[in-house]
Amino acid sequence: MPEKMTAGRTEKSSLAKPEKLAAVKGMNDILPPDSARWEWLEDKVRSLMGRYAYRNIRTPILEHTQLFVRGIGEVTDIVEKEMYSFEDRSDKHGDYDHLTMRPENTASLVRAVIEHNLLYDGGKRLFYMGPMFRRERPQRGRYRQFHQIGAEALGFAGPEVDAELILLAAALWKELGLSDWRLEINSLGQPDERALHRAQLIAHFEQHADALDEEAKRRLHSNPLRILDTKNPAMKSVVESAPRLIDFLGPQSLAHFEGLKAILDANSIPWTLNPRLVRGLDYYNLTVFEFVTDRLGAQGTICAGGRYDYLIEQIGGKAAPAVGWALGVERVLELIKEQGAEIALPVPDAYAVIPDASAVPVVLQTLQALRAAGVSVQMHAGANAEGMGSMKSQFKRADGSGAKFALIFGEAELAQGSVAVKPLRGEKAEAAQVQTLQPLGDVAAWASMLRA
Numbered sequence: 001m002p003e004k005m006t007a008g009r010t011e012k013s014s015l016a017k018p019e020k021l022a023a024v025k026g027m028n029d030i031l032p033p034d035s036a037r038w039e040w041l042e043d044k045v046r047s048l049m050g051r052y053a054y055r056n057i058r059t060p061i062l063e064h065t066q067l068f069v070r071g072i073g074e075v076t077d078i079v080e081k082e083m084y085s086f087e088d089r090s091d092k093h094g095d096y097d098h099l100t101m102r103p104e105n106t107a108s109l110v111r112a113v114i115e116h117n118l119l120y121d122g123g124k125r126l127f128y129m130g131p132m133f134r135r136e137r138p139q140r141g142r143y144r145q146f147h148q149i150g151a152e153a154l155g156f157a158g159p160e161v162d163a164e165l166i167l168l169a170a171a172l173w174k175e176l177g178l179s180d181w182r183l184e185i186n187s188l189g190q191p192d193e194r195a196l197h198r199a200q201l202i203a204h205f206e207q208h209a210d211a212l213d214e215e216a217k218r219r220l221h222s223n224p225l226r227i228l229d230t231k232n233p234a235m236k237s238v239v240e241s242a243p244r245l246i247d248f249l250g251p252q253s254l255a256h257f258e259g260l261k262a263i264l265d266a267n268s269i270p271w272t273l274n275p276r277l278v279r280g281l282d283y284y285n286l287t288v289f290e291f292v293t294d295r296l297g298a299q300g301t302i303c304a305g306g307r308y309d310y311l312i313e314q315i316g317g318k319a320a321p322a323v324g325w326a327l328g329v330e331r332v333l334e335l336i337k338e339q340g341a342e343i344a345l346p347v348p349d350a351y352a353v354i355p356d357a358s359a360v361p362v363v364l365q366t367l368q369a370l371r372a373a374g375v376s377v378q379m380h381a382g383a384n385a386e387g388m389g390s391m392k393s394q395f396k397r398a399d400g401s402g403a404k405f406a407l408i409f410g411e412a413e414l415a416q417g418s419v420a421v422k423p424l425r426g427e428k429a430e431a432a433q434v435q436t437l438q439p440l441g442d443v444a445a446w447a448s449m450l451r452a
Helices: 034-051 065-072 077-082 106-115 159-176 191-207 214-219 224-229 233-240 251-266 311-315 329-339 357-372 391-400 411-415 426-430 440-451
Strands: 003-006 009-012 062-064 084-089 096-101 124-133 145-154 182-187 285-292 301-307 322-328 350-353 377-379 405-408 418-423 436-439
Touching (some): 034 124, 034 145, 034 159, 034 329, 062 106, 065 106, 065 311, 106 124, 106 145, 106 311, 106 322, 145 329, 159 285, 159 301, 159 322, 191 224, 214 224, 224 233, 251 285, 285 322, 301 329, 411 418, 418 440, 436 440
Antiparallel strands (some): 003 009, 124 145, 405 418, 418 436
């Protein structure tokens, strides 16, 4: 170890190796080739949303905490336990702003719609993609930074829009090659109907107070509907015998629900009535639904949503109906993997083999022309004092890249103003077809061959 002189004495220099840093628990890096699967899914979503005339919206990750307290509900698990919130010094008077990393995106989207008056000329169909944050116990398909894709239709009151969104989700499963799912639906009715049900629900659970766990007792008077969503098997019988909300619905709520079911039936979308489906957020009314799978264990919900006709007014806008859903990207990708659906990962069209580093300027000029013509090319790199590496090692890398062709910029080829094109895959490679020479000065004439 090096030594240094300090005030007449010798000390050993402390050049300690820096501590290795890791990602925050529950917040994961997405690396190649997995990142290509994410891009594939996002491309499918963008294409499908365009066909349904849904337009992209992007909202900030940080919002004022009050947005979620008001929008999601003060006594929900998300607001009480799971949000990442902090104080940020305000620009005014040295006060502090209370900010939160968004735990979901519907409240943010509604805030943006109100702030920018997007409904001034009629309803809007919007979709979003991005990260959300909740402080939960990380487990398969459930992380502290997780990603959602959502679709929201604002300004439309009829059941046909509820059905459109469900049909949109079902079309996405088909696009992704997913079949192992089921659709569960329910109606939460309107606030006055829920109030009647709530009173009966509280009375029922009070009569069976001995069967309630501590969490249910805590929720009994603040949010009794959430007790129906318990995962505690010991409470199964008392929950199953509880009054059903659907039995309290009036004619208009029932007509809305029947309209939804009729459209789903007409489009051959199978559904199951789940009278205990309540959703975890306070802002829902009328239609609620979930797409569920049995392949992911406890985290079986891959997409969920419903109607939230009062949220816009609740956040401060002019009253307008709305409905939407969100899917968990991590869970959908897990399901794709579980079902063995094929995802074509991106590979380059060609790999440039460079025997001599002195050829690099000409090589890059040619590759730039190919890329401008729409060809994906990976260049061999890593030149050192010993050169570019052996031809054998370069061809090994070319094969490992998945490229269909190798472009060989050898001395003899360059002397002729050409590049050798060698097939690496498919029938041409199997037939050991002789490589061809292509002119460097007319890339456009042969670029399409590499893309075929």
